[in-house]
Every structure is written in C-alpha cells, then in structure tokens.
Amino acid sequence: DIQMTQSPSLLSASVGDRVTLNCKASQNIYKNLAWYQQKLGEAPKFLISNANSLQTGIPSRFSGSGSGTDFTLTISSLQPEDFATYFCQQYYSGDTFGAGTKLELK
Amino acid sequence: EVQLVESGGGLVQPGRSLKISCAVSGFTFKNYDMAWVCQAPKKGLEWVATITFDGSTTYYRDSVKGRFTISRDNAKSILYLQMDSLRSEDTATYYCVRPGYGGYDYWGQGVMVTVSS
Numbered sequence: 001d002i003q004m005t006q007s008p009s010l011l012s013a014s015v016g017d018r019v020t021l022n023c024k025a026s027q028n029i030y031k032n033l034a035w036y037q038q039k040l041g042e043a044p045k046f047l048i049s050n051a052n053s054l055q056t057g058i059p060s061r062f063s064g065s066g067s068g069t070d071f072t073l074t075i076s077s078l079q080p081e082d083f084a085t086y087f088c089q090q091y092y093s094g095d096t097f098g099a100g101t102k103l104e105l106k
Numbered sequence: 107e108v109q110l111v112e113s114g115g116g117l118v119q120p121g122r123s124l125k126i127s128c129a130v131s132g133f134t135f136k137n138y139d140m141a142w143v144c145q146a147p148k149k150g151l152e153w154v155a156t157i158t159f160d161g162s163t164t165y166y167r168d169s170v171k172g173r174f175t176i177s178r179d180n181a182k183s184i185l186y187l188q189m190d191s192l193r194s195e196d197t198a199t200y201y202c203v204r205p206g207y208g209g210y211d212y213w214g215q216g217v218m219v220t221v222s223s
Contacts, residue, residue: 034209036151043201043216044151049208087151089209095153 002026002090006098012106017078021101023071023088031067032092038100039084047086048073078103108132108212110202115217118192126217128185128202133212135183136160139205142176142187144198145216152198155187156205169195192221 003026013019023033031051036044046055048064051071061076075082083105088098114126128140141156155176156165164176175188185202197220203210 032208036209043213044210045213046206046209046211049206053208055211089151091208097151097153099150 002029002093002096004088004090004096004098006086006088006101008101009099010102010104012104013078014106015078015080019075019078019103021073021086021103023066023073023098025069025071025090025092028068029090029092032090033064033066033071034089034091035062035064035073036087036089037082037084038087044087075103108204110204110212110214112200112202112214112217115200115219117220117222119223120192120194120221122192123188123190124192124219125186125188126200126219127187128214130183130185130202130204133204135178136180140176140178140185141203141205141210142185143201143203143210143213144196145201146195146198149198154200157185189219192219194221197221 005024007022033051035048037047038044047058051066052064063074065072083103085100085102087100090096109131111129118124139158142154143151144154145151157176161178173191177186199216199218201216202214204212
C-alpha cells in the first residue's frame, strides 16, 4: 500500500502569511494527488486534483505543485477562513490519505 | 445544487449491524460511481468502499471485506452501506462521496456511527 506522509502536522501562521504544506508519497504516484480542506465539524472540501488543478470556485491563492513522490500545497496570503486542516490523497493505486496538517492562527 | 444527505447512523453494540443511507440529488446518480469514506474521531480519512455506476462491481478496504456491503438504488438515487459484525474500531463519521476526475468532488455532511456496549 502507498503511504502518504504530511508535514508539518501543525503549522502556526498569521493572516497574510505565505504557507507551504508538504505531502510525501512512499512511491511514485506521478501527479495522482488531491488536496482537501476540512474545517471543524464539516466535511472535507475538494481543493486540487492532479497535483495542481484548482477546482472551480477555489480561490487562486491556493496552488499545488509536485510530481512523483513530493508535493506541496501553497497558500499565498492566508485569509481568516483558511485556518483548517488540510489532507492530501493519492489515487494512483487504491486510495490513501495523509494524516493531515492543521493550520492554526499564531 | 448537488446534495448528498446521509442518514441512519447511531449507537450500536459490537457484533450488531447497521445500515446507513445517502440520498443524492443535483446530478444524474446512475451515471456515477459512488463511495464511502470514513473518519474516526480526531483521526484522518480512510476510503471504505466503492461501487460502480451500475452496481455491477464493488471494492472494499481489507478491514471491512466480508462485513460491509455497499449497494445502490439508481431508481431512487440512494447509496447504502450495510455494516455487519461491527467492531469498536468501526466507530467513525461516514461520508458519502462522489469520485470525480482525481479525487472526491462532492461530500455529504457525514453520519456518525458509534460501536460500543
């Protein structure tokens, strides 16, 4: 099974900061990676597919990059509504999620 | 507007059964594969099961094979998950999801299943 490792597990930042969240696959998954945002008590929200394709309605301050085993989600200028937990998911072979990065207000 | 509305969750004793449902609207249900994803309390997300658009093929994670059954009623636009021989480790919020092109593009609000004596 492909394992997904996200880092850091907790990230403290301020409104306006540029932040980068990392996701590493245990083997090559090419660009078969998605990102989700989950706020407390809510269902996950689909942000990015194919490592870098922003879903409709997602603000352009969100961007994804990477291929192979190393991926990043970048938020260019944090807004108050962006404080949440972010998960990556590989769908190259089966379907596995990372443990998440919690983005909290510093 | 796409809506996925789960129901049927609750508290159940270990070894017992529960069936949860997901009523879908806003897209042509019969044209899409569907799936269930779960999230244990304060934990990450795990894929549980997938069913093809016509119900002909199903897939399960190893830990639920032989105990859970995913099914669908395309005439009623409802997805089901029959959970038998429940264990404490099955305690989670279960989300009904639609596989999109690379990821799950629509999610229900989730239904809580608690397995405890």
